[in-house]
Amino acid sequence: MSVCEDIELNAVPTAHLTNDVVDHFSWRDVRVDVKDRQTKEPLSILAESAGIVHAGEMLALMGPSGSGKTTLLNALAHRKAAAGAVTTGTVMANGEQVTASVIRDVSAYVEQEDALIGSITVRETMIFAARLALPSSVSRREAFRRVDDLIPSFGLQSQAHTIVGTPIKKGLSGGQKKRLGVASRLVTSPHILFLDEPTSGLDSALSGEVIRYIKEISKRNNASLLLLSSALIVISSIHQPSTTTYQMFDKLALLSLGRLCYFGSVQDAPAYFARIGYPVAPATNPAEHLLDLINIDLDRNGDVRARTQKVIDAWAGSPERQALDAAIESAAHAPSSRPSLAKLKLPKPSPWIVPMTLLHRSWIKSYRDVVAYAIRIVMYLGLGILMGTVFLRLHTSQEYIQPFINALFFGGAFMSFMAVAYVPAFLEDLHTFQSERANGLVGPLAFLVSNLVIGLPFLFLIAVVFSVVEYWLTNFRPDGSAFMMGILWLFLDLLAAESLVVLVSSIFPVFVVALAIAAFANGLWMAVDGFLVPMNILNVFWKYVFHYIDYQAYVFQGMMVNEFGSRDYRCAAAADGQGHQCMYPGDKNAEGIIQGTDVLRAFNIETGLMGTWIGISIGIIFGYRVLAYLALRFLRK
Structure with missing residues (x-):
């Protein structure tokens, strides 16, 4: 039985969807410009795009690589079309111009790249997707039934309880992941579905199966399955579909060089291209013929580019283009009895559902995914054994003082440095968050809070495992309260280091870059x-710019006071046998004793500030998390 079986999807009831939420979706004069790298002048990568799709219809955005398919798809979904791009034009639903927030409310977007949590199962992935998006009025039984209906429809019934797959444990194949990505968005009941290459990585049979099911649900008027009273609008970019897959679409938008070559019925396309002089040969896949006609990738002498430009010009002056413009204009000015989408209050999950769902999903990942914490626990256990046996059974005589100090420093520093192992696990979560956020499901606050809360018990366990081994092997101060304080400092050290990883990865969500910057910061x-370098001789620049915001500094000082604040050490006897030779001057040198406070004084470390240092450490941790929130809030990728 799935660990999600006991998820309660019932909460505060909300209003049901009104009839025909989105009857038609249209756009005109959509243009995307970027800055040319060489001339620095505006360069159009998409221009003069227009189209209209009605409920129950499927539109294929087709064209060769670089033609503008994904650019147009992103522009229609109010996503960032390209790096540094400026998007203009009008995008409408039910004849009214829509904003990004409205689009997020009524649509779902399935990206070409997988954004799935590798350590949860297919069924759990679907249930979590439903839990994040479905309105509170949807019953638990209905949500589970919908999940169980979708899974076999995408050929995943045999993998329902198989994990998606991690670097350590194999799960789904690439094609199965693609189908799961589409299914997990369909379970959220969108009114418009944007698909970026939904059949990439699939063979022709599986491609046909995926598109066939999408087509089936796009035309349904079945509240029991989709909780929609209107049919679904599907807009999908697709590359080199088979004949069967191609013919399942209702409409085709053919692009090349960032321009429209055709927009209209799939069935009418052969007649149109025959009329302009490019007929489709019998027994030929129409999709292949059209792509070959305008594919400039292998254009060596300019003939294909010239032909493509003729196709673009023919479309711009065709009666079909005029009819399309008239249809868009008519839809924009037609009277509508539907409420404005901008004012429509679509039902959503209760506010507490999203953070609780993220917590549940993060908890499952944390104990299943060995990359997240299990490997790190083993790493820190190994570090504890290494440190404990290198600094084995140190004594309370002065020649062991420096090894004690070294053990304190390197124990904390190594634990902090090794936190960079958390980078890949966090980046996986971040990728999933970015996809869910783009679909309007999750915000950065809920994501970061769940990440923090789930990490606390595992980081504390790591601190305990390391301390149980290293503390007693090294022979640190044999006192229960001192041992617990040592655990506290290592816990704060790990929590700060992991918070630093979260901050760096949020700003630089690339594995190699995040790893390098986090490692450099710890160094x-x-x-x-x-x-x-002791504080009394540390360069003033490093002291006043970095030392006081260095969480490792407070950890080191706290652990030093914990060890040396209440412990004495024996001095060596003088060479002549008279008196003692003490490495650290102090009031009890004459008695052959070095007080621990004498050692602290040599490092300019004061006692009585333990509570202040703990507060500052917590403040630094909080500061890292707030900065990570601001990065996710304002630096959208």
Whole structure:
């Protein structure tokens, strides 16, 4: 039985959807410009795009690579069309211009790249998707029934309880992941479905199966399955479909060089191209013929480009283009009895559902995915054994003072540095979050809070596992309260280090870059924390710019006070046998004793500030998390 079986999807009731939420979706004069890298002048990558799709219809955006398919799809979905792009034009639903927030409310977008959590199963993926999107009025039984209906429809019934797949444990194939991505968006009951290459990675049979099911539900008027009282609008970019797959679409938008070559019925396309001089040969896949006609990728002498330009010009002056413009204009000015989409309150999950769902999903991942914490627990256990056996059974005589200090510094520093192992696990979560956020399902606050809360018990466990081994092997101060305080400092150290990883990865969501920057930052904190260079001689720039915001500095000081604040060490006897030779001057040197406070004084570390340092450490952790929130809030990828 799935761990999600006991998820309760019932909550505060909300209003049901009104009839025919989106009857038609249209656009005109859509243009996307970027800055040319060489001339720095505006360069059009999509221009003069127009189209209209009605409920129950499927539109295929087709064209060779670089033709503008995904650019147009993103522009229609109010997503960033391209890096540094400026998008203009009018996008309408039910004849009224719509904003990005309205589009997110009524649509779902399935990206070409997978954005799935590898350690949860197919069924759990679907249930979590439903839980994040379905209105509170949807019963638990209905939600589970919908999930169980969709899974076999996409050929995933045998993999229902199979994990998606992690770097350590194999799960679904690439094609199965693609089908799961589409299914997990359909379970959320969108009114408009944007698909970016939904059949990439699939063979012709599976491609046909996926498109066939999408076509079937796009035409349904079945409240029991989709909780929609209007049919679905599907807009999909697609590359080189088979004849069967191609003919399942109702409409075709053919693009090349960022321009429309044709927009209209799939069935009418052969007649149109025959009329302009490019007939489709019998027994030929129409999709292949049209793509070959305008594919400039292998154009060596300019003939294909010239032909493509003729096709573009023919469409611009055709009666079909005039009819399309007239249909869009008519739809924009036709009287409508439907409420404005901008004012329509679509039912959504209760506010507490989203964070609770993220917590549940993060919890499953944290104990299943060995990359997230299991490997790290083993790593830190190994580090504890290494540290404990290298600094084995240190004594309370002065020649062991420096090894004690070294053990404190390197224990905290190594634990902090090794937190970079969290980068890949967080980036997987971040990728999923970005996809769900773009669909209007999850916000950065809920995402980061769930990430923090789920990490707390595992980071505390790591601190305990490391301390149980290293603390007693090294022979740190044998006191229960000192041992617990040592665990606390290591826990704060790990929490700060992981918060730093979250911040860096949120700003630079690329594995190699995030790993390098997080490692460099930890190296910087190690250099200025007061151990390698004591505070009284540390360069003022590093001291005042970085030392006081260095969480490792407060961890080192706290662990030093914890060890040396209440412990004495024996001095060596003088060479002549008279008195003692003490490495650290102090009031009890004459008695052959070095007080721990004498050692602290040499490092300019004061006692009595433990609570202040803990508060500052928590403040730094909080600061990292707030900065990560701001990065996710304002630096959209």
